[in-house]
Amino acid sequence: MTVNYKFKMKPFNHQKDALEFGWDRPEFGLFMEMGTGKSKVLLDNIGMLYQQRKIDFALVLAPKGVYRNWVSKEIPEHMSDDVKHRVIRWVSGPNKKQAEEMRSVQDDFDGLTIFVMNVEAFSSLKGQKAGTWMARALGHNGLIAIDESTTIKNHKAKRSKALMKISAGFKYRRLLTGSPVTKSPMDIYSQCEFLRPGLLGHESYYSFQGRYAVVQRRTMGHTAFQQIVGFRNLDELTKRIDMFSFRVLKKDCLDLPEKIYTARYVGMTKEQLNMYEQIRRHAMVLLEDGEMATAPAVITQMLRLQQIMSGHLKTDEGEMLYFPSKRMDALEEIINEHDGKAIIWSRFRHDIIGMTEMLNKKFGEGSAAAYFGDTSDDDRNDIVTNFQNPNHPLKYFVGNPATAGYGLTLTEANLVVYYANDFNLETRIQSEDRAHRIGQKNNVTYIDLICEGSIDEQIVKALRAKIDIGAKVLGEEAKQWLSLKPTIK
Numbered sequence: 001m002t003v004n005y006k007f008k009m010k011p012f013n014h015q016k017d018a019l020e021f022g023w024d025r026p027e028f029g030l031f032m033e034m035g036t037g038k039s040k041v042l043l044d045n046i047g048m049l050y051q052q053r054k055i056d057f058a059l060v061l062a063p064k065g066v067y068r069n070w071v072s073k074e075i076p077e078h079m080s081d082d083v084k085h086r087v088i089r090w091v092s093g094p095n096k097k098q099a100e101e102m103r104s105v106q107d108d109f110d111g112l113t114i115f116v117m118n119v120e121a122f123s124s125l126k127g128q129k130a131g132t133w134m135a136r137a138l139g140h141n142g143l144i145a146i147d148e149s150t151t152i153k154n155h156k157a158k159r160s161k162a163l164m165k166i167s168a169g170f171k172y173r174r175l176l177t178g179s180p181v182t183k184s185p186m187d188i189y190s191q192c193e194f195l196r197p198g199l200l201g202h203e204s205y206y207s208f209q210g211r212y213a214v215v216q217r218r219t220m221g222h223t224a225f226q227q228i229v230g231f232r233n234l235d236e237l238t239k240r241i242d243m244f245s246f247r248v249l250k251k252d253c254l255d256l257p258e259k260i261y262t263a264r265y266v267g268m269t270k271e272q273l274n275m276y277e278q279i280r281r282h283a284m285v286l287l288e289d290g291e292m293a294t295a296p297a298v299i300t301q302m303l304r305l306q307q308i309m310s311g312h313l314k315t316d317e318g319e320m321l322y323f324p325s326k327r328m329d330a331l332e333e334i335i336n337e338h339d340g341k342a343i344i345w346s347r348f349r350h351d352i353i354g355m356t357e358m359l360n361k362k363f364g365e366g367s368a369a370a371y372f373g374d375t376s377d378d379d380r381n382d383i384v385t386n387f388q389n390p391n392h393p394l395k396y397f398v399g400n401p402a403t404a405g406y407g408l409t410l411t412e413a414n415l416v417v418y419y420a421n422d423f424n425l426e427t428r429i430q431s432e433d434r435a436h437r438i439g440q441k442n443n444v445t446y447i448d449l450i451c452e453g454s455i456d457e458q459i460v461k462a463l464r465a466k467i468d469i470g471a472k473v474l475g476e477e478a479k480q481w482l483s484l485k486p487t488i489k
Contacts, residue, residue: 005048006082014253015041018246023048027195029149029175029245034430035256035437036248038176039070042145043078045174049143050083050112055172057113057142059134061163063151064118066407068377069384070147071116073409084111090121090130105134113138119151122166123159131162135169145174146194148406150182150426155190155205164193178433180241182426183468185212185231188241200240212237250436257443259436261464263450264334268309269324276308276454299423299469302455309451310420312350320350327419328358330449334417335359335396341387341412345401345431346419349373355419356398363395371399380404388412405431411439418448421459425468 003023011019014032018041022028032038042060049055060070071089079085088105091098105115115134121127134142144167146152152160167173173195181187189208192199202208209215214230250256268276283301307313311325335342346352352370359368369383386394390412397410401422413435422428435444450456462469 003048003052005044005051006080007044008078008080009040011040011044012037012253014248015044018248019044019048021246022244024052024054025244026171027173027199027244029177029180029191029195029241031175031177031180031245032248033178033250034433035250035440036178036253037438038178038248039074039147040078042147042174042176043075044080046112046114046143046145047080047083049172050085055112055141055143057134057138058115059131059139059142059144059170060114060116060147061119061122061145062116062147063406064120065380065403065405066147067116067118068381069407072381072385075114075116079114085114086111087114087116090115090117090127092118092121092126106137119146119148119159119163122162123157128162128166131166132169135166139166139169140171142170143172143174144170145176147176148430149175149177149191149194150180150187152190152194153182153187155193160190160194164190164197167194168197175245179426179429180245184228185234185237186228188237192241195244199244200237254438256436256438256440259432260443260445261448262445263448263460264330265452266327266330266449268451268454269326271323272308272311272325275313275321275323276305279304279308279313302423302459302469305455306420306459307348309454309456310346310348310351312348327449328354331355331417331419332358332362334415334447335363338415340414341395341397342415342417343397343399343410343413343431343435344417344419345399345405345421347400347402347422348420349400351419352398352400356396359396359398364393366393368396368398369394371397371404373400373403375403384408384410401427401431405434408434409437409439410434411437411441414440414442414444416444416446418446418460421448421456421463423459423469425463425466428463 015037018030018032023045030038030041046058062070068089071087075087086109088101090102094102105113122131152163154160175191175195180191186209189200189205200208202211212231212233213228214232215226216229218225218227279301304313308323310327311323313321315321331344344355346355349372352372356368356370360366371380371383383397386392387397387410397413405427416432416435432446448460450460459469
């Protein structure tokens with residue numbers, strides 16, 4: 001790389017290597033594990049291309065929970081001071097000032113324009129129209145990038161189709177993710193189509209699937225379906241991907257402190273156990289009758305069991321039932337034992353609100369903050385900023401891993417508690433790495449709350465073994481999970 005570029009922050013060697021390999025390629029994937037600094041690599045890449053007069057516009061897309069972070073943190077921290085630039089953020093339903101700011105992207109500007117959007121916007125017609133306009137008006141001399149590119153891994157989704165089409169109008173295209181393949185190698189297809197149609201040498205998804213997947217016709221109960229039962233030619237696929245991507249693992253490049261995994265066992269109350277047994281037996285009957293042949297049906301029943309262990313259950317009629325639970329007491333014990341900041345994850349809104357209230361009551365108002373789907377962009381930014389300030393009284397980040405598990409840096413925490421796990425493996429990995437990334441100076445302890453003898457044990461075992469529960473737990477394995485009988489403690 002011969003580009004004379006003044007970095008705002010000195011890059012690590014692996015970041016230099018990534019830039020050296022792909023900075024001027026029309027299409028490139030930064031497949032860098034969480035915490036290795038792929039955001040910095042992208043921004044340095046954008047700055048280099050601008051200084052070489054190859055681009056004057058960049059469209060950066062990121063999940064809703066983190067796209068604001070690009071505006072408030074990533075770009076200010078990493079974009080070179082030698083690059084004159086402006087940042088414009090997409091807002092759905094903008095006020096007058098925000099609307100004027102977004103329209104200014106059409107104005108002449110003697111510098112680099114970086115437009116930041118949430119990737120979910122491309123599921124809507126409004127977002128698709130905005131992206132299409134930018135591709136036509138600005139893309140010929142621009143770069144488009146997707147942070148956490150597995151958000152377009154479903155080739156059938158509206159969002160994926162729209163972005164595969166829009167990206168073709170841009171001069172440069174970039175993917176950013178730590179895990180391009182989460183559930184199966186089929187995940188990579190639409191991501192690569194975004195980079196360039198036919199990049200993997202196939203004109204359609206089904207041609208790609210036929211080359212790399214083994215598909216069989218299966219029956220379960222009264223239901224027949226096509227199922228991928230294995231994969232083939234994966235060495236060939238890996239070689240193809242390596243031609244236009246750069247792969248980095250933390251263990252290969254960073255001297256980060258170790259992760260420490262442990263569990264805290266929590267018993268059920270009598271009320272919880274009775275309801276758990278009712279739901280469990282009902283699920284077993286459905287499974288035996290062939291009425292739970294699909295993964296969603298199995299997951300629904302396991303989700304209900306998981307709710308009960310957290311002390312609540314939403315019925316089919318939408319009614320919320322509540323049960324005495326020992327789980328909140330267990331969390332309080334853990335926090336009392338810990339000196340420092342902590343992250344607490346739960347997939348349930350009810351848990352997040354309850355934990356936040358408990359922590360604020362016990363440790364003082366403002367010591368805990370809730371971060372989930374309804375949290376505004378302004379509040380999200382303030383929560384992360386305050387949490388990362390070691391002198392700020394905000395000590396406990398209480399969030400939904402599906403909302404807050406992407407893109408955030410929460411390295412002030414050295415304790416992460418999983419109050420109720422998400423079933424999605426990618427969500428688990430991403431949420432773990434909020435604390436375990438560049439900037440972390442301490443060992444990080446991960447504690448799973450587990451009800452002994454329940455599906456809790458199986459969920460945690462599967463996630464730690466890197467098994468995606470939604471994709472794997474069917475048939476006999478589902479029966480095994482649902483046959484477990486928890487005990488009262």
